[in-house]
Amino acid sequence: MTSALMLARTGSVLNSNGEVEMDAMIMDGETLKAGCVACVQNIKNPIDLARFVMDKTQHVLLVGKGANQFAEEVGIQTLPMSELVTDEAIREFESFKQYGNAVHQLFGKRIGLGHDTVGAVALDISGNVACGTSTGGITAKRPGRVGDSPVVGNGGYADNEVGAVSCTGHGESIMKVCLAHSVISYMKQGMTAQEAVESALMKMNQRVNGHGGVIVVSKNGDIGKYFTTPRMTWALVKDDKLHFGIEDGEDNCEEI
Numbered sequence: 001m002t003s004a005l006m007l008a009r010t011g012s013v014l015n016s017n018g019e020v021e022m023d024a025m026i027m028d029g030e031t032l033k034a035g036c037v038a039c040v041q042n043i044k045n046p047i048d049l050a051r052f053v054m055d056k057t058q059h060v061l062l063v064g065k066g067a068n069q070f071a072e073e074v075g076i077q078t079l080p081m082s083e084l085v086t087d088e089a090i091r092e093f094e095s096f097k098q099y100g101n102a103v104h105q106l107f108g109k110r111i112g113l114g115h116d117t118v119g120a121v122a123l124d125i126s127g128n129v130a131c132g133t134s135t136g137g138i139t140a141k142r143p144g145r146v147g148d149s150p151v152v153g154n155g156g157y158a159d160n161e162v163g164a165v166s167c168t169g170h171g172e173s174i175m176k177v178c179l180a181h182s183v184i185s186y187m188k189q190g191m192t193a194q195e196a197v198e199s200a201l202m203k204m205n206q207r208v209n210g211h212g213g214v215i216v217v218s219k220n221g222d223i224g225k226y227f228t229t230p231r232m233t234w235a236l237v238k239d240d241k242l243h244f245g246i247e248d249g250e251d252n253c254e255e256i
């Protein structure tokens with residue numbers, strides 16, 4: 001079993017109304033079944049709700065009020081919005097003020113403070129791959145804005161014939177180039193996992209001037225990870241070893 005993670009820097013993100021709206025997706029590479037939720041409020045772990053959408057409905061994506069209604073039906077834990085708002089999110093909101101500024105501060109080539117998204121990819125011993133991506137989006141986004149994370153082929157993709165991908169970064173850029181699926185396409189064309197993530201992110205940068213980060217595990221257990229921001233928190237478990245890092249070129253290793 002091989003798995004890789006990108007980790008969030010903060011717990012939540014505030015939109016321009018000062019509210020938390022979260023997006024998440026999960027995808028099963030064996031069946032290509034996916035479950036996605038967007039703009040959900042008061043949900044502690046939107047990825048759990050996405051899993052219910054995948055397992056218990058005939059749909060792929062539920063949004064807003066309907067998604068919250070479904071959460072109630074399946075007994076997903078809800079909580080007051082105040083409990084989802086961290087001090088860091090408030091500080092970020094007060095300092096960034098506007099969406100464009102937040103994008104620049106979080107994903108700018110030189111500043112790149114971090115990615116408020118959690119992503120995971122995994123390969124099990126039966127050769128099944130899966131991905132999951134969960135986010136609060138980007139500070140000061142317009143209410144109702146949905147980013148790449150809950151959109152199949154953008155914030156993530158999983159296919160046993162190729163591998164599983166999870167993305168972070170400027171959602172509008174990622175959606176313009178279908179970043180997760182372009183990594184899959186490059187691998188189908190014969191690139192290694194690492195070549196594919198580097199090519200896809202460089203292409204996104206050239207075409208739409210966007211920055212981000214990607215993790216991928218191939219069907220053979222090869223890992224690719226790359227980011228065009230100055231830093232991205234990541235971790236990888238393979239062959240009883242834990243690798244992790246934040247800065248460019250950093251790769252720490254511990255036995256587990």
Ligand SMILES: NC(=O)C[C@H](N)C(=O)O
Binds near residue numbers: 114115136167169172
């Ligand atoms: N931090 C992120 O990765 C944000 C996410 N991609 C979005 O645009 O919603």
